Amino acid sequence: xxxxxxxxxxxxxxxxxxxxxxxxxxxxxxxxxxxxxxxxxxxxxxxxxxxxxxxxxxxxxxxxxxxxxxxxxxxxxxxxxxxxxxxxxxxxxxxxxxxxxxxxxxxxxxxxxxxxxxxxxxxxxxxxxxxxxxxxxxxxxxxxxxxxxxxxxxxxxxxxxxxxxxxxxxxxxxxxxxxxxxxxxxxxxxxxxxxxxxxxxxxxxxxxxxxxxxxxxxxxxxxxxxxxxxxxxxxxxxxxxxxxxxxxxxxxxxxxxxxxxxxxxxxxxxxxxxxxxxxxxxxxxxxxxxxxxxxxxxxxxxxxxxxxxxxxxxxxxxxxxxxxxxxxxxxxxxxxxxxxxxxxxxxxxxxxxxxxxxxxxxxxxxxxxxxxxxxxxxxxxxxxxxxxxxxxxxxxxxxxxxxxxxxxxxxxxxxxxxxxxxxxxxxxxxxxxxxxxxxxxxxxxxxxxxxxxxxxxxxxxxxxxxxxxxxxxxx
Amino acid sequence: xxxxxxxxxxxxxxxxxxxxxxxxxxxxxxxxxxxxxxxxxxxxxxxxxxxxxxxxxxxxxxxxxxxxxxxxxxxxxxxxxxxxxxxxxxxxxxxxxxxx
Numbered sequence: 056x057x058x059x060x061x062x063x064x065x066x067x068x069x070x071x072x073x074x075x076x077x078x079x080x081x082x083x084x085x086x087x088x089x090x091x092x093x094x095x096x097x098x099x100x101x102x103x104x105x106x107x108x109x110x111x112x113x114x115x116x117x118x119x120x121x122x123x124x125x126x127x128x129x130x131x132x133x134x135x136x137x138x139x140x141x142x143x144x145x146x147x148x149x150x151x152x153x154x155x156x157x158x159x160x161x162x163x164x165x166x167x168x169x170x171x172x173x174x175x176x177x178x179x180x181x182x183x184x185x186x187x188x189x190x191x192x193x194x195x196x197x198x199x200x201x202x203x204x205x206x207x208x209x210x211x212x213x214x215x216x217x218x219x220x221x222x223x224x225x226x227x228x229x230x231x232x233x234x235x236x237x238x239x240x241x242x243x244x245x246x247x248x249x250x251x252x253x254x255x256x257x258x259x260x261x262x263x264x265x266x267x268x269x270x271x272x273x274x275x276x277x278x279x280x281x282x283x284x285x286x287x288x289x290x291x292x293x294x295x296x297x298x299x300x301x302x303x304x305x306x307x308x309x310x311x312x313x314x315x316x317x318x319x320x321x322x323x324x325x326x327x328x329x330x331x332x333x334x335x336x337x338x339x340x341x342x343x344x345x346x347x348x349x350x351x352x353x354x355x356x357x358x359x360x361x362x363x364x365x366x367x368x369x370x371x372x373x374x375x376x377x378x379x380x381x382x383x384x385x386x387x388x389x390x391x392x393x394x395x396x397x398x399x400x401x402x403x404x405x406x407x408x409x410x411x412x413x414x415x416x417x418x419x420x421x422x423x424x425x426x427x428x429x430x431x432x433x434x435x436x437x438x439x440x441x442x443x444x445x446x447x448x449x450x451x452x453x454x455x456x457x458x459x460x461x462x463x464x465x466x467x468x469x470x471x472x473x474x475x476x477x478x479x480x481x482x483x484x485x486x487x488x489x490x491x492x493x494x495x496x497x498x499x500x501x502x503x504x505x506x507x508x509x510x511x512x513x514x515x516x517x518x519x520x521x522x523x524x525x526x527x528x529x530x
Numbered sequence: 531x532x533x534x535x536x537x538x539x540x541x542x543x544x545x546x547x548x549x550x551x552x553x554x555x556x557x558x559x560x561x562x563x564x565x566x567x568x569x570x571x572x573x574x575x576x577x578x579x580x581x582x583x584x585x586x587x588x589x590x591x592x593x594x595x596x597x598x599x600x601x602x603x604x605x606x607x608x609x610x611x612x613x614x615x616x617x618x619x620x621x622x623x624x625x626x627x628x629x630x
Binding site: 076077078082083084085091092093094095096097098101109110111112113114115131133138140142186187189198199200201202203204328330333335337338339340341342343346 | 548585586588593597599618621622
């Protein structure tokens, strides 16, 4: 979306990611999503008097891994108490990093070549989870709230970008690339729908070249799609407000996915005064060179590099192919793709089958060997299986396991012999002389017409490429 | 000399701490907290330019533990201490406004 009349949006994102540790940030309770309510709680994460927090080494490892992937500077850091009253925070304060975060500065390069600066990526703890009963479901109007403290104290890293983003599509690309990095470094599973990655967007508008306008912070962005829609909506709202002579107030706004709009949550005047002060129960965190080197040595190849390697297998990659590459990388399916390509399968086919059929069966992926994947695609490429049949074989391999050849035989995917295919083609040409003449006169679009007829006649058992070869040989 | 703390500041801090103070209490605490601040201000009279700021009495850094799960508390034992519960959760009165 482009804003009208020379307006430009200025966006910065705050991404909270839960870290994939075994235990919470400051206690040994299990960090596990979906556990029965209030089963992973102890005096520390319930804020009982006298309980003392002890920092989780693994959380620090993962925070540094994120910082290294974002080219941040790792520096000595401290912890503060951010004080506020809310029932999902039983201590009445959240332990966070304030003026001295573990990671400062850095940048993230996006696939389109743009660069977004990173201001900081700091450690903090998550809150408990409230369920609001009664009323409209939004917190206002709820009669009663129920709190589960399993999430209280789960380690988080908050990654704050600079105000460098200029479109909702770029915001989405940033969130998507960051998510890929979090997954690659094993820092997070990146599941936005489960809340393990949460995004707040700071949005303002200005005339190109002018100073920044007043920003609004948008919350409740639960998917990349919400992020993109909410930013577009909010930027347009601000432009319309200003053009009608109004003034943007600095405030926090709530995104309503169903209504497709943002509404005021609280204004700056109501903003809390958090009275940050040093957490006296924790000492400074200053990972030495040895600790940092150990984390750096375990860094994986980052998604950008992996994407370059995969894209280099394609010639003039299309938008859809680039999306497919993204899926392959997110789901770590490259070993299948590379193995198939090395066996002679064309890259676009290998990438497409991985991004669609393998992605759809990702929960069962350990049933599938690289060899079985490659063999199936080779059969498809040689014309021994139609696309529909190849997809069906992959589905069977994922759900049941087994050998591609056995599945082909048991499903009766006996490939039409070229004699039988030729006979079918001959007969259909006889029945459609007009179309055939036009095809012979150079109307190539009619090739698809004949492919359709053959598919219908063979109940989808023919291979499209083989049909076209048969047509061309008779042209 | 006047108190280093204004009455409005004490009222603001009391509001943040969800304390409801009477006029007399505001008066009393403004004076008492002012004395505490004044005492802390005594530090300003010392020459401390060669002293590093101290955030912690111990010279320790990097106190960490291994990421190993330890037993949590038994749920019913915890919930039995709560004023109100429902569906294995802590029940709290209706919340005004959203979490920060």
